[in-house]
Amino acid sequence: MHPSDIPQVELPRAAAVATSDAALMPPPHTEVRLVSSVREFCALANEWDRLNAQAAATSVFNTWMWHFGWWEQHRRLRALKILVARRAGVASGIVPLYLDRSGVLRLGLRALRLLGTEGERNPYNVGPLFERGNEQAVARVLAQALLAMRGYDVLQLAEMDASIPLPMTLANAAHASKLRCEVQRAKRLAHLELPVNWNAYLRSLSSEQRARIRHRRHALLGAHPTRFFVWHTGVDAMLTTIAMLRRMRSAPDDARHPLLQRAAMCEALQDGRLRLYCLQIDGGIAAVACAMRLRDRMVVMQTEFDPRYAQWHPTSVLLQYAIEHAIGEGARGFDFLRGQEDFDDDLAPGNDQVRVTVFRSHRVRAAFTRSAWSSGRRPGRGVLPRTPAPRSVGRRDKLAEAGPEHARRAEQDWDEHSKILAAVIDGDEDLASMLATRHVHRAAEAAFGAANT
Template identity: 30%
Template sequence: MSKRLDMIQLSVVTNITAFDSLKPAWLALQEACLGTSIFLGWDWQRLWWKHYGHGRDLRILTARQNGNIVGILPLYLETYRKAGGLFAARKLRQVGVGGDTAPDDLGALFAPGYENETSAAMAEHLSKVLTDWDILDWTDLPPQSPLVPALQQHFSQSDIRATCEVTAPITFGVLPDSWESYRRSLSRNRRETMGRKRRKFESQPDAQVITVNTLDELDGAFDRLAELHRLRWTGRTEQPGFSSPEYRGFHRDVMRALLPQGRLRLMKLNMGGCTIAMLYCMRHRDTFCFFQSGFDPAYAEYSPGDVLLGYAVEHAIAEGCHVFDMLKGEHDYKRHFFQQDRRNVELRAFRPGLIDLAYRLKDAWSARASRRPELGESKPSPARGEASSATAEQRR
């Protein structure tokens, strides 16, 4: 064990008061951390807990050296019940995951230079000290995170069974310095189609693209976004976004927090005095993140969603962003704008015991049920990320 690792002290935050006391250190670490995301930020994490934490138990892992916080890993425990409550397991999950909204990039916050030592200390703590979980179920970890190999190593030494899978692809694009350069990067057919749709929209009365910039506008804009999203997805998915009071309360609060910081990008496409499409985006450092959208199908002939997304790309380039991240959810329209993709990692682990045995039997039964007798081989099952990607955008 290195001297620096030996000096790292771990503690676990289990209540709201202690959670709130972390805010100054969290914000400082968030600013300094090289591999963070908007979903690991204080606003997303704390507000998610405000709206979705009921019935769950906090387990935020904090790492200190010489009294200074050098790592934060936000987690919680929940009881997962099956078979009418006869089967129950304690799941250790990431704050921000669960309920009916989902982030994309999670993990831990690390002070620069402390990533490896802190990951090793956290992995050891989760293996040997924080033992009140049966299943560890983590999603959307960056593949380069030192947490992943550290956990795999310590789990194997503790006879904890672990599986690691890559998620479905996430579409993104590296942005050029100008809108014209971006347009030239597209195929001729795509470029002409984009131009034709934009000209058709701009020829309509009172055609406008508006970005919400004040808190006074926010509530009305939020309500219209929720309405447009439901118009777009009702009948096409079982539970569109903005369906639950938790979802609406959480995202309204997130917008209220991000707008004064200059990190919210809430865009409207107006025509004839009516908002016909909206985009809910966020900026994190030099990345423009597309999170949610909606449009009125009554105006489908004007391709409002496609047109507004084109304006959003132009807007991101104009404000100097280097990356446009479409976030999770595999949809063809995303490939109309960008072709690059990335993948995150999902980690699942089981402590030895009856819960692990039950899951082993369940997996074995599922594998047997999916076997094709005529070929004598199993059907490939989709990765967990792929299974959920079809509804990721609708339910975010």
């Protein structure tokens, strides 16, 4: 434990963010401690799982065991940083974090991130945990503690459910502290509410959706012997089948759809929460959907299929069988990732997710933004006030397409704009004026040269 990382470890009522709603004020003597050793991490197991069971918003991977397993596999060049809020000695909030010391975007920046995430990606939909009924108050205390921490340059909270109060609470606190902050929204997860029976589910769909479900199911059954079943035993055999189908499809970008970890599947199987929905075609498994039950919802975490049967939409057919099976066992919801191949995204609206990035200084943000553009990744659009990007950035791709000379000029423009911006941020008016004058002269010479050729 390193108390020096948080200058103020006890945050009384007076230290909270001001609000007119007295009911949302944090309780007195809420204490925030930093957990940074494996021994302390292990000691959190019972309190972690208690909060996870109580939390209004969580995921199937938000258990202590899964996070510990993830940390054991990914701890290289990372430092454990878990914030724990306590009231009267009892944990009321946990923000699992790690410090990435490998250098963000090759800039040497130290990034503070959620445990189980990589940069902006949150493939397992993990997030902080809060005591039910006290989420807003605890989130304010933890947001202040996050901003008070030392030793990082960029704080990246990867996309998480918008109902979790920490992201926007942190963004507002950063804005009040005059820190640069970017907020992005997405609808990556789809939540499908399930009625009491299959016929009621079909009636809830549009006529076009019902026709598509029936057509795809009948077309597949008419072309190939097909059987749906749920695989309940043998995690290793399940993983082997998933990996085999994945290799057959040669899906790009493994980081977007990581293989489910064996430990998490074993834990879910032992608790009776694991479901591997399978579609057997011509005697072999042609599509699988790995799901876990979370309270009264079924959450599909990964799907794979045999590309030889792609024209019959095996994943779409499989998911409809899975929904029918989930209704039969009393599930009230069915969740899946949007935007994946052969998914019926229009069956359910996506839920709002929020991604927050906080920069320690203007210079850090400028360097981060410049590197993001150079790597081809457009920075997110912030909903809070932030310094506008140079105009040349928005035209960079078009200039690059015009030819190598235009691309070289665009790169030079960007470098000069960045230097001018850095000088303005540092308050060096003379340097900023000199750089701006030099830039104008160079641009004029380039324009006259182009006109004379």
